[in-house]
Amino acid sequence: MKDELGISGRITRTFLTSEITPLLALVAFLLGAFAVFVTPREEEPQINVTFANIFIAYPGASAREVEELVSTPAEQKISELEGLKHVYSVSRPGMSVLTVQFEVGVDRTQAIVRLYNAIYSNQDWFPPNMGVGQPIIKPKGIDDVPIVTLTLWTEDEARGAYELGQVAHSIEAELKRVKGTRNIYTVGAPEQVVHVQFDPVAMAGYKLSIDDLRSALQSNNIRQTTGPLVRNNESITMQVGQFFSTAKEVENLVVGLHKNRPVFLRDIARVSRGADQPEQYAWLGTGPAAAQKGIHTQGEFPSVTLAIAKQPGTNAVNIARQVIDRVEELKGVFIPQGINVTVTRNYGKTANAKAQQLIGKLVFATAFVVLLVFFALGKRESLIVGIAVVITLSATLFASWAWGFTLNRVSLFALIFSIGILVDDAIVIVENIHRHMQKGDKSLLESIPAAVDEVGGPTILATFTVIAALLPMAFVSGLMGPYMSPIPINASMGMFISLLIAIIVTPWMANKILPRHHVTVTEGHDGKFYHWFEGFITPFLNGRNGALKRRMLALVILALIVLSVGLVAVKLVVLKMLPFDNKSEFQVVVDMPEGTPLEQSARVLSELGRYLSTVPEVTDYQVYVGDASPINFNGLIRQYYLRKGGHVGDIQVNLADKSARHRKSHEIAFSVRHRLEEIGKKFNAIVKVVEIPPGPPVMAPLVAEIYGLDYQGQISIAREIGEVFRQTTGVVDVDDSIENNAQKIIIKIDQQRAAMLGVSRQQVVSLVNAALTGDDVSYLHSEDTKFPLPVRLELSEANKSNLDTLLSMKVRGQNGNLVALSSVISLEKTVIENAIYHKDLQPVVFVTGDFAGGVDSPLYGMFDIMGTLSGKPLSTINKPISQLLVTQPDNPYEYSLKWDGEWQITYETFRDMGIAYGVGLILIYLLVVAQFKSYLVPLIIMAPIPLTVIGVLPGHALWGTQFTATSMIGMIALAGIIVRNSILLVDFINQQVEDGVAFEEAIIRSGVVRAKPIILTGLAAMLGAFFILDDPIFSGLAVSLIFGILISTVLTLIVIPILYYALMYKRFT
Incomplete structure (x- = not known):
């Protein structure tokens, strides 16, 4: 030895x-x-993923124009960036939305600086007078996900979303004082507006046009500090003019003369300060397990939700606790009696509970190992x-x-x-x-x-x-x-x-x-x-x-x-x-046909909510119509925060604590899916039950990307593949990026007739926009509001739906005469163009789905669809489509299908x-x-x-x-x-x-x-x-x-x- x-x-x-x-x-x-x-505590690891949305407006342009003149040049410049993973774009009439995704681990600050340089140093890709708007860049990352959401709701019928919104805005600044908080915003609250709803008949009687009102409101809402007046060895500051500070002042504005008498704005318009016309609705509903959250009433109630995110590297547990404690202190001060506050998300609490549970397991594991050595x-x-x-x-x-x-x-x-x-x-x-x-x-x-x-x-x-x-x-x-x-x-x-x-x-x-x-x-x-x-x-x-x-x-x-x-x-x-985790929440995402009014979407989501209120494990749910709910990490990656419009909505469903229910969240989501889909089918709605993924999320579990030379051909193929998805056993939540044909009316201006009457196209466009959309011609200077308060010229809601009223409105010609709109325009009915999607500079159509079959793995659903497509000639191309699993298509002129989603990750x-x-x-x-x-x-x-x-x-x-x-x-x-x-x-x-x-x-x-x-x-x-x-x-x-x-x-x-x-x-x- x-x-x-x-x-x-x-x-x-x-x-x-x-x-x-x-x-x-x-x-x-x-x-x-x-x-x-x-060590900061949080539920999931920090994933340093940086991406950004770029919004570029091109008013009046078609989707194809936006694609060719805005989206494609921008994509080409962005694609040169170092550390880039993907660049997506959606070209819609009048707007391009680009999404830039960087590789995981790329430094956020460097990535965003590179992106800004790429965009703003290459703005000469379009002429300055072409009408393309300034690009707006919105960076996004994991720290944009709120860790706490607080839903304010009331049983008081005299209060609504407007009053709740005012309370929410008042406490935003108070919560921002909590150290470590980042972005705080309110969802579901209508903003304040001074409505100036003009009467076209009264305006015609007083011989006034919309331009007269606009000019009067803008020229009389002015105040300026001038040079000092020096007198008696003293310099006195001079201020001239006056801002509008109340709706009453706006109402009493003189907008013209008629028969040598002043015409006040109140004579031709209804002026009021209040909630903006609803562009979204939000309400809270309670479920059978509501008592676990201290809610002892049943029903649906108007609500708004405060979302609070944290700064990078801070402790989610401490920040969440401090925010909730601060809200308790504000009750009775900023939060009046009769307004309830329910914590509808607390990732700090779940992170702490998970940490305590795992530390306990760590102790027990150590003890059992020591016990093993003891016996041995x-x-x-x-x-x-x-x-x-x-x-x-x-x-x-x-x-x-x-x-x-x-x-x-x-x-x-x-x-x-x-x-x-x-x-x-x-x-x-x-x-x-x-x-x-x-x-x-x-x-x-x-x-x-x-x-x-x-x-x-x-x-x-x-x-x-x-x-x-x-x-x-x-x-x-x-x-x-x-x-x-x-x-x-x-x-x-x-x-x-x-x-x-x-x-x-x-x-x-x-x-x-x-x-x-x-x-x-x-x-x-x-x-x-x-x-x-x-x-x-x-x-x-x-x-x-x-x-x-x-x-x-x-x-x-x-x-x-x-x-x-x-x-x-x-x-x-x-x-x-990764298998599904047992979470305390899931989401129901609803897409109505394009062109569906907000009120109809609200009715559909209300029926979905009423069903959810019968599910035994549900404590509460928040419904958002026309807007997105406060995002989670899944919603961040899937970009749910971009979902806006009268035809979209989602429901945030909160469940009882895991210890108080027998079924796991996946079982509950699986059990409600069929009934929710049945309700959606009655209204031609696509209803998707979206669970919180256990790991990094993807666009959808099943994603088929359709590439090819002709976009209409891609759309036709995508529709056929969508049918294969629907016919495959276990495949659910089938959707695509193809928009339904919503009705559109084009107002064509007779240039020769308009020129003879002294009317410009700009006048016609401005009149129609003010009448239907509303024109924020000025702003109220009030000290009791947190946000700018616009003075909005518009038609009343009743008149907006009356085409004859619109056509009877008048503009002032160059000779001073009033000209009826109907005399210089004609109407043409058509449909809104489909949005055009790109991924990595190639036009693409997405078909998405999920899998809820017996094996509960989307991969097997994908394999089944692949098997069907490999032996099925598609009518658009008269042969089976080429399918790719790993690489992007080499030949952009050949129709092909690239599989993405959970398969890719x-x-x-x-x-x-x-x-x-x-x-x-x-x-x-x-x-x-x-x-x-x-x-x-x-x-x-x-x-x-x-x-x-x-x-x-x-x-x-x-x-x-x-x-x-x-x-x-x-x-x-x-x-x-x-x-x-x-x-x-x-x-x-x-x-x-x-x-x-x-x-x-x-x-x-x-x-x-x-x-x-x-x-x-x-x-x-x-x-x-x-x-x-x-x-x-x-x-x-x-x-x-x-x-x-x-x-x-x-x-x-x-x-x-x-x-x-x-x-x-x-x-x-």
């Missing part, structure tokens, strides 16, 4: 009696305690392992905070998942010290460095092999990369820290805690196990005589691997990106994880080659890696769990864990042979002596995984670890000795 200590033995000897060792342990513990208190090695040894784990976790928490991670569900799950492997180093070290002490031939101070040194080399190597397996996962691209990155990074940092603790602190504790002398053990229990193991494995070791048995064992294992993989093919194991994630897996295996191989100085031995050591499949896939089938991205993480982690066991076995065999033990005997001894630490570390990892088994998202990771370790640990103890013997016995004999 070698007498010289290796690096691990020397480090242990240095710190074994050093006074600094306990201080290092104490510092690590205190740093962990510090991290727990200062003894109470003193378990105490050592327990202290080592606590110090390791403390230091890892500090390292996680220093790295920039928040305390969220993924980072905490990373620690729980890691608990089983963080304890491995300590268990191996303590078990070997325990074994050496049982020999009884050395003192404790002599035994500890020798024991650590014996397993130190393989322990260091094994630790780095686990890190090599995990760390490449940190480089997964796309949204999934930063979402899951806390797992490989925290686990890798934890493994490295655990190694340091194991060879520095653990031996010091062993010296202080273990008894000075152990009872010498020679055979005992290990003797029985030795004889059993010898009897089992010897037939496989008899040189050439055992070759047949070795081949039979290899065939059995190969057959088990094939059968395990076959479970995927027969759908006993279902592939999915699944492909990218599993592709990158597969690459990470491969890189990890290469790194493991290189590490083992460096240690054992052999090319063959590392292959033997890595041989058990495929054996994990025998446990992982059948485990998913038995447990009924989908194989997800977290399952893949478990498989990758298993590679490092299993290799660790192999290293311990092979290293011990080599040590025994060096000590003169016969090769066959060394093989048997390795299985016997190393069985205990291998089984102990395996059980520890399985115990840690048991505590995440009940989580919907991470259950796949738990199943992979539990079943993978269970099967592969047993097989490793058999396969490695046999395989090492088979390939190395000639060399050793």
Whole structure:
């Protein structure tokens, strides 16, 4: 046996009696305690995804003009940006909306600065007098998602949304004083306006035109400070003019003379200050579980909602708590009696609850691992392992905070998942010290460095092999990369820290805690196990005589691997990106046919709401018609915040706490979908039940992008593919980007007739716009309002719907005569043009859907649709359409279909994880080659890696769990864990042979002596995984670890000795 200590033995000897060792342990513990208190808490990890919307108006232009003259040039300039992922555009009549999405991880500030430079330094793509408006850039990111929403509602019939909105606006500034808040806004509140609803008949009687009213309002709402008046050695500031400050002043404005008498505005118009004409409606409804939120009334009530976002890197828990406390203080001050405030979103509360729950699981997992060591090695040894784990976790928490991670569900799950492997180093070290002490031939101070040194080399190597397996996962691209990155990074940092603790602190504790002398053990229990193991494995070791048995064992294992993989093919194991989580909310998104009035949409959503009010788990719901609800991360990525207009709406449904209901949110959403769709069909509405995705969201679970030369041809193909979607079993929520033909009336101006009467086109356009849309000709200067208060010229609502009234209105010709509008125009009925969509500079039509079939994975719905389309000629092109899974179409002049949605993120994630897996295996191989100085031995050591499949896939089938991205993480982690066991076995065999033990005997001894630490570390990892088994998202990771370790640990103890013997016995004999 070698007498010289290796690096691990020397480090242990240095710190074994050093006074600094306990201080290092104490510092690590205190740093962990510090991290727990200062690390910001939130429910999900921060994903640094930057994108922006660019709005460019081109009034009066057709959709095709907007596409050619605005959208396409802008896309070409934007596409040159560094770090760009996608650029989308929607060209509608009069407006282009571009969406610029940068790669995940691109610095937000740099990205937005580049975008501004690209847009504003290239504005010469259109002439200055062409009429294209100034581009408006609106950056968006994860911190734009509100963490708290407060819904103000009232049972007082005398109050409505207008009064609620005034209260909400009054408390916005108060809430902004809460440190850490970012964007605060109110949804559903109508704005204040001074309505000037003119009477065309009265105006004609007084011989006044709309231009006269506009001129009078603008020229009389003026005030200016002039130069000072110097008098009596004093400079006096002079101010001339007067602003309108009340509606009464506007009403009393003189707008003309008739028969030498002044004509007041009140003579020809109804002037009032109040709510703007409704462009959106919002109300709150209660459900059967409303009492859980302190709501003790049933029905639907007018409401507005305050949305509060937080600043980047701040603690969601603290900010949410402070905001809600501040609202309580404002009751009776800014919030009058009779107005109720209900917290309808509190991500701070859910983040804190999840953090507390996971910290509890972390404590229990640690306790059970210590208990395992207690039964296996003894109470003193378990105490050592327990202290080592606590110090390791403390230091890892500090390292996680220093790295920039928040305390969220993924980072905490990373620690729980890691608990089983963080304890491995300590268990191996303590078990070997325990074994050496049982020999009884050395003192404790002599035994500890020798024991650590014996397993130190393989322990260091094994630790780095686990890190090599995990760390490449940190480089997964796309949204999934930063979402899951806390797992490989925290686990890798934890493994490295655990190694340091194991060879520095653990031996010091062993010296202080273990008894000075152990009872010498020679055979005992290990003797029985030795004889059993010898009897089992010897037939496989008899040189050439055992070759047949070795081949039979290899065939059995190969057959088990094939059968395990076959479970995927027969759908006993279902592939999915991530399973649904059990949330406390879901959303109902409603699209009425284009052109549907706001009031009709409100009736439809009211009927949907009344059904939701009967669902037992619903506490409350908020209905938004004509506007979007406060966005969540899913709505941010899907850009629900851009949904505006009378034909759109959504319902935010809040559920009872998870502990107070039996059904999960996914079950509830599934159960209500059919009835909601039935209600929607009665009104030709598309109703989609949108659940909060468990991970990074996508545009829709199923997305088919249709490309081709002719946009009308793309639309026709998209309609055919949409029908295939609808006919595919399990596919629901089918929609597309094709807009229905809404009616449009074109007012054509007879240029020759208008010129003869002295009427310009500008006058006609201005008159029609003021009459129907309203013209904000001036503003009221009032100190009691937060927002600008426009003075709006418009027709009354009754007159707006009367075409004859519009045609009878008059404009003033150049000769001063009034000319009826009907004398210079004609009407033409047509339909509104379809919007034109682009993705990455190519015209595209989207077909979207979701999947609610038996396997509950959109991938299988996509495969079914692909199978149907591959054998179905489309009528538009008389052949099956070309389908692409990975690449964008090469030929833009050929019709093709590119699959996106959940498939794309699944492909990218599993592709990158597969690459990470491969890189990890290469790194493991290189590490083992460096240690054992052999090319063959590392292959033997890595041989058990495929054996994990025998446990992982059948485990998913038995447990009924989908194989997800977290399952893949478990498989990758298993590679490092299993290799660790192999290293311990092979290293011990080599040590025994060096000590003169016969090769066959060394093989048997390795299985016997190393069985205990291998089984102990395996059980520890399985115990840690048991505590995440009940989580919907991470259950796949738990199943992979539990079943993978269970099967592969047993097989490793058999396969490695046999395989090492088979390939190395000639060399050793």
